[in-house]
Amino acid sequence: MLTAGVGIPLLILLVGWGPPWVFVGFFVVLNVEALREYFAMAFPGSVREQLWGIIFGLSLSLVLLFSRVSKGELGLSLLFVLFFSIYLFLAGKLQERLKRLAWTLLGAVYLGYLLPHWILLFRMPHGRAWVFFVLLVIMMGDTAAYVTGTYFGKRKLAPEISPGKTVEGTLGYVAGSVVGGCLGASFLVTELGAIEVVALSGILSILGQIGDLFESLIKRVFAVKDSGTVLPGHGGLLDRLDSLIFPAVFATTYLKVFHP
DSSP: OHHHHHHHHHHHHHHHHSOHHHHHHHHHHHHHHHHHHHHHHHOTTOHHHHHHHHHHHHHHHHHHHHSOHHHHHHHHHHHHHHHHHHHHTSSSOHHHHHHHHHHHHHHIIIIIIITTHHHHHHHSTTHHHHHHHHHHHHHHHHHHHHHHHHHHOOSEEETTTEEEEEHHHHHHHHHHHHHHHHHHHTTTOTTSOHHHHHHHHHHHHHHHHHHHHHHHHHHHHHTOSOSOSSBTTTBOHHHHHHHHHHHHHHHHHHHHHHOO
């Protein structure tokens, strides 16, 4: 609660009134830390592998954020060729090299390419309002899931991946997200109709939970409880960002298609 009490007001100030360059800079720094946490889990004994992964992921972020679409696609293609070539000549057995490349690609795309969609969302028309809207939907859903799961949770949702998740908590998440979406739409994105708000909030809530489970799957494979220790009581940054990544990608795409 102390961490949230400090972090949430700062986040509100950043999104609502921070200069765009500050918002971009903040997320780039956040992106680097999330990449560092991931590659520390993936390659705990190899600083070189961690650095290569961070560089690859950050390169994907910068190409996505600072290039036009056509040039961005060209830059991404060249980046993949470059890093495929590098791993071709690294030391180690062939299968081990390929496995390391696979983990590097996962982390680079998951965090280096998908996470910066928050910046793309922020840059869109009425982007500040949309960032607030998505955050409200996910945070209210997450809070509702915690309450309903704690007091009413009985049936396990995915015990092998996340033993604490329950079906009841999932339903609470969706309900809380819809309430948050309806509340947010009343003063943030007033152009949306009631049915659209409910449907969009429901989809975002499901994607938020899938994102949470996806990061839990990664941690189970790497046999760690938290991705890091930077946030007291919460673990690492990645532990707090997991449910926000997929909704940001969907919201950005949704706006481009239906509200250009």
